[in-house]
Structure formats: C-alpha cells, structure tokens
Amino acid sequence: MRGIDALLAVMAQLRDPVAGCPWDREQDLRSLVPHTLEEAYEVADAIERDDPAAIPDELGDLLFQVVFCAEIGRETGRFDFDSIARGMTDKLVRRHPHVFAGRQETTASGQRATWEAIKADERSARAAGEAPPGALDDVPLALPALTRSRKLQSRAARVGFDWPEPHQVIDKLREELAELEEALDHQPPDQRHIHEEMGDLLLACVNLSRRIGVDAEQALRDGNAKFERRFRGLEAILAAADERPETVGFDRLESAYQQAKAQDGPGPGVADAD
Incomplete structure (x- = not known):
C-alpha cells in the first residue's frame, strides 16, 4: 500500500464513529485551523534550523492536517483528498502555460505576471454575475500581519x-515616523492614536521591504534569530564575569551586547544591522 493510501486509511479509522479516537471524532474544519497553522510554523522552524531529521517529520505533521481536513470533507460529501489533489493539479497546469501549453516565457518576472493575470481571471470567473471583484479580494485574514500587508x-x-521610486517610500517612512513621534509627545498621552500611528509606520516598513525586494516576514524572522543569538551571547559574557542581566545596569547590558555582536558577525545571507 502506498504511504498516502495508508495514511488516508488510518485517518478514516481515527474518525470511525464507533472504534475511532474520541478527540479526532470531535474535530471539525474550524477547530483544526490553529493546529494547521502551528504545524506550518513548525515546518518553517525546522527548515530555518536546517534540521534534516525534523523537516520530514514536521512535513508529515502538516500533511496529516491536510488529510484530516480531507476526511472531514469526505464525510460531508463536499470534497475528499482525491478531489483536492486533482484540483491542485489542474490549477498548476492552468497557471503554468509556459510549461504545459507551449506558451513562451523566458523570465521569472514575466512568469509571475502571467501567474497573477490567470489568478485574477479565476477570481473574476468565480464572481460571475456578482459585483466585479476588488483588487484586495481573497487576501486571507489568517495570514501573519506582515505577510498580509x-x-x-x-x-x-x-x-x-x-x-x-523606492526612495519615495523612504520619504513616506520618515513622515510616518514623525507622526508617531508627535503622537508620543502629545499630552495627555493618547494610546489609541499612538497605536494607529505605529500601525501606519509598520505598513510603510512593509511597503519599503516589498519595493526593495525583501520579504518582510522572512527579514523579521532572520532579525529575530540574530537578536536571540546575540542576546544569548550577552548572557554568556555576563555569566563568564559572574554577572546576571537583571543585576547590572543598561550600560553594562549594551556593552555586553555590542561585544556579543562583534563576536557573532552577520548571520548567513543576512546583512548586519544595529
């Protein structure tokens, strides 16, 4: 039996109304959403850590979530794993005419434009007879905020x-930063206004990332990893001097951080940043 067939059979048994697992029987598509998101992040984490043992294991956990949803769909007669796979196959063929339909496409940017045009046509077809689809339709609310932005x-x-031009986005970034500073200086403090201006500043940061070809979500993940690595270095430096972070002042913490930064250097493929 193929691996996928065995997995589908196990999933069906887990959902069996008589002999199945009580927890698995209680689940529905909505209750599986947080588990699916968690497994996707664990796949990303394993890839970031370049862990050859964890990557296939985490991919298996993510695949199980797909199979779980497919089994629920099969039980309700709405869809099943085969229809999901066939739909994905048809979509890939339809969106790659340069591979499957003999259409010539020589650049990645050209292929991307074709892909987006086909997706727009698909959205229009789904909305046939309704109001014309908006440019921002179908961007999932569940995406991480940076990715969705x-x-x-x-x-x-x-x-x-x-x-x-990208430099105009930098000008906008400076404008948003000035508005945040103004909100912070306002007396009495208006936390709601500060919150709003912080959101505008983050939006401008994401826009700048997009314009200069940097994925904001990945850049922040890399920045987080670098900060974590260097802060752990800070802790090691203090421990070697029989000191603890909570017992020294900020100047000592900053000095230790700069020392850890000098020892660490930039991460692989990531430009250094203060």
Missing part, C-alpha cells in the same frame, strides 16, 4: 497604486 500592497500596486 505585503500581499495587500502588492495587489494595490498591480492596479497602479504604488510609489514610482
């Missing part, structure tokens, strides 16, 4: 709502 701004850019 990039997608929203990319969609807006496709219809012309974009700064012509």
